[in-house]
Amino acid sequence: MRYVDEFRDPALASALVKEIGAISARLERGRDRPFAIMEVCGGHTHAIFRYGLEGLLPDLVEFVHGPGCPVCVLPMGRVDDCVAIAEREEVIFATFGDAMRVPGSKKSLLQAKADGADVRMVYSPLDALALAKRNPGRQVVFFGLGFETTMPSTALTVLRAAREGVENFSLFCNHITIIPTLRALLEQPDLGIDGFIGPGHVSMVIGTAPYRFIAEEFHKPLVVAGFEPIDLLQSLLMVLRQIEAGTAAIENQYARVVPEHGNPQALKAVEDVYEPRETFEWRGLGSIAGSGVRLRAPYAAFDAEKRFSVPDVKVADPSSCRCGEVLTGAVKPWACPEFGTGCTPETPLGALMVSSEGSCAAYYQYGGVRGEAA
Amino acid sequence: MNIPVLTPTRRRPLTHKIVTLAHGGGGSAMRDLIDDVFLAAFSGDGRAAPEDQARFDLAALMAHGDRLAFTTDGFVVDPLFFPGGDIGKLAVCGTVNDLAVGGATPVALSCAVIIEEGLPVETLRQVAASMAQTARAAGVAIATGDTKVVARGACDKLFITTTGIGVVRRGLDVGIDRARPGDVLLVNGLLGDHGAAILNARGDLALETAIESDCAPLNGLIDTLIKAAPGIRMMRDATRGGVAAVVNELAEASAVGVRLRELSLPMRAEVMGFCEILGLDPLYLANEGKILAVVPPEEADAALAALRAHPLGREAAIIGAVTAQRPGRVVMQTRFGGERIVDMLVGDQLPRIC
Amino acid sequence: MCLGIPGQIVAVADEDAMLCVVDVSGVRRAVDVVCVAEPGAPLSDLVGAWVLVHVGFAMSRIDEEEAAATLKVLTEIGEAAAEMEALTQGSVDLGSVDLYPARTQ
Known part of the structure; x- marks a missing residue:
């Protein structure tokens, strides 16, 4: 597969691992804890586990798995709202597959489907729009979630629905933005993160400029990375080189896909359709100002929250969960008392066990070699 | 073999178009x-x-x-x-x-x-x-x-x-609990075709591919395999839950570790593409014409040759080995020398966006 | 976050609806190309282009030169590692590097 296989080349991986080892050996002197490099994006977390990259790293370097899984950070109350909409007689509720297992306070969409709700798994919001056209007598609601990567796709689908006059289509918007969340994370007083691997596919939409504050205000390096194992190893090396040089800059390892200024058409669609919410609640992290979006007034007709009344009740995370601390890199998943006992992929309690992108689920499923040893 | 076969006594053509x-x-x-x-x-x-x-x-x-x-x-x-x-x-x-x-x-x-x-x-x-x-x-x-x-x-x-x-067959004793450290794990061909074909045939994903189910009766192939490797320990068809489910059952039942080698897993490019698009792991896709077999090391070459000589085993491969390390666990050596645990899934694999 | 995969645009599916057919290893699907099309240019200009596909939308045109530049840097790192190896061990045979070290607990 072009643009994929080249970046999975074991010989290159071997060279990168050696180089990372060499830097780490030079940095080791006087260091009492490992360098913690956070990969913000759940897709990166997935790739790290899928390719077993953690086991290749020297002891002095570790990945901290960040909050970038939109499925994991969806709060329970929003899932309850989904279920309430999905269970309406007239509704076909269309969703990405990985959102189906996220637990609400009473049930997940998968359970709602078993109870008779018409829940359909689709690959694209375009497929939900097509469902609406094929079923004019039904209300088709698309469960919009995801970061800036996914936002243009739902925005463009809403614009398409408006243009084609598809009145029985609406969007339940749960999109979130990564920048306010990174800021909230960086403002934590005891943050133990030495550098960041930046989200490649978010960046192909927003570009690299929005990350500048991380280097300028917080003096942390960030390297925007692709999703193949070579991409990740090279980006890690770039972060370590910055640490060695004592610099903090925003670099772009994924220039083949990420233009410096992002994608203007995608940004325009997002700007046209969405406006920021004052605040949005994240599972495990609490409310973060400016981190969510909703449909603008001209597209209110396509807003499922306006079309259907939803319970909109906040549901607190279980008190025993340490998701928030895992997300900020303060503790490892297996330090949580619920990990693997009260909280498993089958019966997830916390955000991070929900999707395979979540670091707890990833550790549970793929059993991080270090995790098992600990 | 004397097998009784039902035969119609009076055949009357059915005139109805639908079953009621x-x-x-x-x-x-x-x-x-x-x-x-x-x-x-x-x-x-x-x-x-x-x-x-x-x-x-x-x-x-x-x-x-x-x-x-x-x-x-x-x-x-x-x-x-x-x-x-x-x-x-x-x-x-x-x-x-x-x-x-x-x-x-x-x-x-x-x-x-x-x-x-x-x-x-x-x-x-x-x-x-x-x-x-x-x-x-x-x-x-x-x-x-x-x-x-x-x-x-x-x-x-x-x-x-x-x-x-x-x-x-007289004298043959195969079982999921019979694998021993040192044994070799084989598969008779390309993985994931059936799971991908079915998921695609449902049409919800609006993908076009030429992937076909591998659905086939394997008794002929197994016949040749047993003749070539009479000491064979175990065979299982890797249906629901895919290869991952079978090797996990094997590791648990035989109290051994299983080590898979990612680079050795035979898979067609379309299935890999299909999995990349949807974020699926081909190890968990169902097969309907694939067996996993465990044979003692001295019979591995003969077993592989026998499988490859059969029309349903042309892409057969040795995909891993049974070890004494980490009993009950399946570890896959990724193409970079990294390792990951291959666990069973809780339920069906669902396509991801993230 | 955000599964995306490179694919090649192989045909125009619907000019008015801004849809093209993308091929990923023999798997094809119609995708929205609004984000990668030159405004005003015919979609046929896109045929042959490699794009990054996310949930049915082509989100970025893959820049061949940038990909080549990244690979060049990587190759240099590989060569540097090999030279270092040669200095310390007197061998430049990358092929003999054990890519599959046994990692036992």
Whole structure:
């Protein structure tokens, strides 16, 4: 597969691992804890586990798995709202597959489907729009979630629905933005993160400029990375080189896909359709100002929250969960008392066990070699 | 082998276009449906009358081995017809393969169908013809059966249950608990075709591919494998849950570690592309024509050669080894020398966006 | 976050609806190309282009030169590692590097 296989080349991986080892050996002197490099994006977390990259790293370097899984950070109350909409007689509720297992306070969409709700798994919001056209007598609601990567796709689908006059289509918007969340994370007083691997596919939409504050205000390096194992190893090396040089800059390892200024058409669609919410609640992290979006007034007709009344009740995370601390890199998943006992992929309690992108689920499923040893 | 075969006594062509509840009512409509659709397809050389049970000559069976193998499986696939197969072919292959992986020579199957009223008779004919053809290819008889019709909504179009008997070869003892450290793990070909073909055939994902189900009866292939590797420890068909499910069961039941090598897993480019698009892991995709086999190290080369010499094993490969490390765990060596644990999934794999 | 995969645009599916057919290893699907099309240019200009596909939308045109530049840097790192190896061990045979070290607990 072009643009994929080249970046999975074991010989290159071997060279990168050696180089990372060499830097780490030079940095080791006087260091009492490992360098913690956070990969913000759940897709990166997935790739790290899928390719077993953690086991290749020297002891002095570790990945901290960040909050970038939109499925994991969806709060329970929003899932309850989904279920309430999905269970309406007239509704076909269309969703990405990985959102189906996220637990609400009473049930997940998968359970709602078993109870008779018409829940359909689709690959694209375009497929939900097509469902609406094929079923004019039904209300088709698309469960919009995801970061800036996914936002243009739902925005463009809403614009398409408006243009084609598809009145029985609406969007339940749960999109979130990564920048306010990174800021909230960086403002934590005891943050133990030495550098960041930046989200490649978010960046192909927003570009690299929005990350500048991380280097300028917080003096942390960030390297925007692709999703193949070579991409990740090279980006890690770039972060370590910055640490060695004592610099903090925003670099772009994924220039083949990420233009410096992002994608203007995608940004325009997002700007046209969405406006920021004052605040949005994240599972495990609490409310973060400016981190969510909703449909603008001209597209209110396509807003499922306006079309259907939803319970909109906040549901607190279980008190025993340490998701928030895992997300900020303060503790490892297996330090949580619920990990693997009260909280498993089958019966997830916390955000991070929900999707395979979540670091707890990833550790549970793929059993991080270090995790098992600990 | 002396196998009784049902034969129609009086065949009356069915004039109805769709199946109704009357066809399950026990009267002449039902008799006609069975005669004209099933018996017409399954009938053999006409030695036996249509009794309620098939009867077997024990002495004839015992010529082939010393133990009876007995298995059953229900088939509920959606859609009924998919690239590379249909529910009928699947129902025969599934049970034939479940017998064969136990070291048995499959002898005969039963076929129970549950039909949702409204199913076109033509659909039923196609499924019956496919079952008959697959059974012939596998060298087994469909010796007895049952038909039920249920009200609309009580089942989804057509469910089939096949039960099979076979005779286990004398002296052969294969089992999921028999793997030992040092043993070698083989597969007879490309992985994930069936799972990808079915997911795609449902049409919800609007993808176009030429991927076809690998659905096939494997008793012939297994025959050659056993001859080449008489010390074979275990065989399993990697159906639901894919390769990952079988190797995990193996690791647990045999209290051994299993080490897979990612680079050795045979897979077609389209299946990899399909998985990349949807964020699926091919290790968990279902197969319907793939077995995993564990053989002692000294028989590995012969086993691989035998598999590759068979039309259903051309892409066979050694994909891993049994180890003494981390009993109960399956570890995959990724292409970078990294490691990851391959666990069982909780439920079905769902396409990801993230 | 955000599964995306490179694919090649092989045909125009619907000019008015801004849909093209993308091929990923023989798997094809119609995708929205609004984000990668030159405004005003015919979609046929896109045929042959490699794009990054996310949930049915082509989100970025893959820049061949940038990909080549990244690979060049990587190759240099590989060569540097090999030279270092040669200095310390007197061998430049990357092929003999054990890519699959046994990692036992």
